[in-house]
Amino acid sequence: MLEKAPVIGGTTAMSGGCIWIPGHHYLAAQGLTDSREAALDYIRAVSPDGWHNREEPLWAAFVDHAPQMLKFVEAHSPTRFNPNRDPDPYAEVPGGMAYGRNISPAPIRIGQLGPWADKVRKPTMDLRLSYEEAIDTSLYANPKRHMPRLLPRLIWRKLTGAYPRGRALTIGLLKGCLDQGVEVWAETAAKKLLMEDGRVTGLEVDRAGEAVTIAARQGVILASGGFDWNKEMMAEHFPGPVEWTASPRTNTGDGQRMAAEIGARLDHMDQALIMGVTPVQYEGHLHGQPAADYFLPHSMIVNRHGRRFVNEKQMNIGLAFAEMDPDTGTPAHLPAWRIYDHQFATRYPHAMPNKSVPGNYFEAETLEELARKIGVDPDGLAATGRRFSDFARTGVDDDFDRGASIWDQNRGGDPDHKPNPTLGTVEQAPFSAMPFKASFLATKGGARTNARAQVLNEEGEVIGGLYAAGNVMANSFGSKGVGAGTTLGPCLTWGYIAALNAVGAAS
Ligand SMILES: Cc1cc2nc3c(=O)[nH]c(=O)nc-3n(C[C@H](O)[C@H](O)[C@H](O)COP(=O)(O)OP(=O)(O)OC[C@H]3O[C@@H](n4cnc5c(N)ncnc54)[C@H](O)[C@@H]3O)c2cc1C
Known part of the structure; x- marks a missing residue:
C-alpha cells in the first residue's frame, strides 16, 4: 500500500466517519429490516436522470457487496461500528428509510499501531465525540445540555488515546492491514502505470525522492482520492471560485492522470461533494471544516x-x-x-x-x-x-x-x-x-469502471490488471448523496470489490 503523504488516511482520516451501508448486520438489533430490492429502489429513485442504464450494474454490485465488506472489515481488523440515526436524505421515496442505513466507527485506541501511531493523518479539529454521539443528540443545537453526560468519556478517550470518526476507521484499517502482513510505504507517490501486452503490470513510484519500480502480479488498485487540489483539473471541471477545500493537499488527481495516460476513460468529472465549511488553520494554511x-x-x-x-x-x-x-x-x-x-x-x-x-x-x-x-x-x-x-x-x-x-x-x-x-x-x-463558498470535501469523477471495479478504456473494454476504488473512480451516485455516509460506504465497498477481483476471489 502506497501513500504519497507522510501520514496515512487521506480524506477518510479527516472525515466524520459516517458510512452508508444498506442491509448491514446491525439493522436487526435495531428492529429494522432492509432488502436488496428496497435499497436498489431507493438508489434508482434518487439518482440523476439518464444515469440508470449505465450505473445499474454498479449499484447492484455495491448493494450486494456492502454488507459483506462490513463483516470482512470486522473479521480482519479491530474496527467496530455503531449504528446512528441519520435518516436517508430522501427517506420519503420508495425504498427510503427514516433511519438505519448509516453506521460509524466506534472509538479506537491509536496506541495499538505502535510505531505507526504517529503516521495517522489528523483531522482539522480533534473532536473526541463519535459521529453518533454528536448527531443523535443534536449536540450542536445545545452542547451545554449534553456535555456534562458526555464529558467523562471524552476525558477517558483523551487519557487512553482513543479516537472516533474517520480517524478510528483509519486506525482500525491500518492495524488490520499491518496484522495481515501488508507492506505500507508512506511518502511514496505513484507516478506511472507500467504496461505489458496491454495489461498493467506495475508502477513507477517516487519513494521519498528515490525512483522505484514495483511489479504487480495480480493488479494495481488506484485509490488515490479526488483531484480537489489540482488547479488545472479543478479549473476545467469546476470553473469559478473554489476556496477552503477540506481534503488533504496531496489529493491532486494523480490516479485520474495515470489512468488517462494509459487510455482509461474518465467519467463524471463534474461531480463532487460540496458543503458549507468554516475556515480553520490546518498544516499552516486555511482549510475547510464542514459546518x-x-x-x-x-x-x-x-x-x-x-x-x-x-x-x-x-x-x-x-x-x-x-x-x-x-x-x-x-x-x-x-x-x-x-x-x-x-x-x-x-x-x-x-x-x-x-x-x-x-x-x-x-x-x-x-x-x-x-x-x-x-x-x-x-x-x-x-x-x-x-x-x-x-x-x-x-x-x-x-x-x-x-x-x-x-x-x-x-x-x-x-x-x-x-x-x-x-x-x-x-x-x-x-x-x-x-x-x-463552494468548498470541496471530495471530487467524485475519475476512471470509469465496470461492476468488478476494473478500469475501462474509451471503447468500454477492460484494461487488464487495473482497478479503481473511492473518489478516483467515476462515482456511480454522482454529486447527489444518497445518505450521510454516501462516499465512505461506496469507497470501502469498491475497495473490497476491487481486491476480491484482483486476487480472483470474486464469486
Ligand atoms: C472533513 C470531512 C468530513 C467528511 N465526512 C464524511 C462522512 O462522514 N461520510 C462520508 O461518506 N464522507 C465524508 N467525507 C468525504 C469522504 O471522507 C471522502 O469522500 C473519502 O474519504 C474519500 O476516500 P478515498 O479513499 O477515495 O480518498 P482519500 O481518503 O482522500 O485517500 C486518498 C489517498 O491517496 C493519496 N494519494 C494521492 N495521490 C497519490 C499518489 N500518486 N500515490 C500514492 N498516494 C496518493 C492521498 O495522499 C490520500 O491519502 C468527508 C470529507 C471531509 C473533508
Whole structure:
C-alpha cells in the first residue's frame, strides 16, 4: 500500500466517519429490516436522470457487496461500528428509510499501531465525540445540555488515546492491514502505470525522492482520492471560485492522470461533494471544516440579489453551488452568504463565524446595512428577511420546503425549536453574515469502471490488471448523496470489490 503523504488516511482520516451501508448486520438489533430490492429502489429513485442504464450494474454490485465488506472489515481488523440515526436524505421515496442505513466507527485506541501511531493523518479539529454521539443528540443545537453526560468519556478517550470518526476507521484499517502482513510505504507517490501486452503490470513510484519500480502480479488498485487540489483539473471541471477545500493537499488527481495516460476513460468529472465549511488553520494554511450552522434556526442563505435559492437544510446543498449559469458558465449562486440574527447569536454562540479570519464576519444593525457591507442588494435582503420570518412563524417554508422532509425534521436542526426545528425568524438586530463558498470535501469523477471495479478504456473494454476504488473512480451516485455516509460506504465497498477481483476471489 502506497501513500504519497507522510501520514496515512487521506480524506477518510479527516472525515466524520459516517458510512452508508444498506442491509448491514446491525439493522436487526435495531428492529429494522432492509432488502436488496428496497435499497436498489431507493438508489434508482434518487439518482440523476439518464444515469440508470449505465450505473445499474454498479449499484447492484455495491448493494450486494456492502454488507459483506462490513463483516470482512470486522473479521480482519479491530474496527467496530455503531449504528446512528441519520435518516436517508430522501427517506420519503420508495425504498427510503427514516433511519438505519448509516453506521460509524466506534472509538479506537491509536496506541495499538505502535510505531505507526504517529503516521495517522489528523483531522482539522480533534473532536473526541463519535459521529453518533454528536448527531443523535443534536449536540450542536445545545452542547451545554449534553456535555456534562458526555464529558467523562471524552476525558477517558483523551487519557487512553482513543479516537472516533474517520480517524478510528483509519486506525482500525491500518492495524488490520499491518496484522495481515501488508507492506505500507508512506511518502511514496505513484507516478506511472507500467504496461505489458496491454495489461498493467506495475508502477513507477517516487519513494521519498528515490525512483522505484514495483511489479504487480495480480493488479494495481488506484485509490488515490479526488483531484480537489489540482488547479488545472479543478479549473476545467469546476470553473469559478473554489476556496477552503477540506481534503488533504496531496489529493491532486494523480490516479485520474495515470489512468488517462494509459487510455482509461474518465467519467463524471463534474461531480463532487460540496458543503458549507468554516475556515480553520490546518498544516499552516486555511482549510475547510464542514459546518452545520446553516441547519439551525434563525439563519438563511442568500445570493447577491439577497434572495434565497435553496433549501438550506437539505443534505445535498452542494448541488445548488455546483449549478452553473448557462450564460456565463460560472457558478449560478456565488457569491452567497449565510445570514444570522441576534437570536442565532445568543442561542448558538458556538456556531457563530470565525471572526479572526479576514472577510469571514460582518455585522450591522439592519439587514439593509448588512447587505451594503457584503455587496448584496439591500431591498432584496430586507424583503427576504421578512418573507423568511413569516415562514418561520408558521413553520412552513412556501418557497423551498425547508424543514418539511424527514431528513430536515430529524437531522441537525434544533429539536427544541417550535414549530419547526430548522426554521426561525431572522428579524432581530444585530444581524451578521458569513460567506458560503463552494468548498470541496471530495471530487467524485475519475476512471470509469465496470461492476468488478476494473478500469475501462474509451471503447468500454477492460484494461487488464487495473482497478479503481473511492473518489478516483467515476462515482456511480454522482454529486447527489444518497445518505450521510454516501462516499465512505461506496469507497470501502469498491475497495473490497476491487481486491476480491484482483486476487480472483470474486464469486
Ligand atoms: C472533513 C470531512 C468530513 C467528511 N465526512 C464524511 C462522512 O462522514 N461520510 C462520508 O461518506 N464522507 C465524508 N467525507 C468525504 C469522504 O471522507 C471522502 O469522500 C473519502 O474519504 C474519500 O476516500 P478515498 O479513499 O477515495 O480518498 P482519500 O481518503 O482522500 O485517500 C486518498 C489517498 O491517496 C493519496 N494519494 C494521492 N495521490 C497519490 C499518489 N500518486 N500515490 C500514492 N498516494 C496518493 C492521498 O495522499 C490520500 O491519502 C468527508 C470529507 C471531509 C473533508
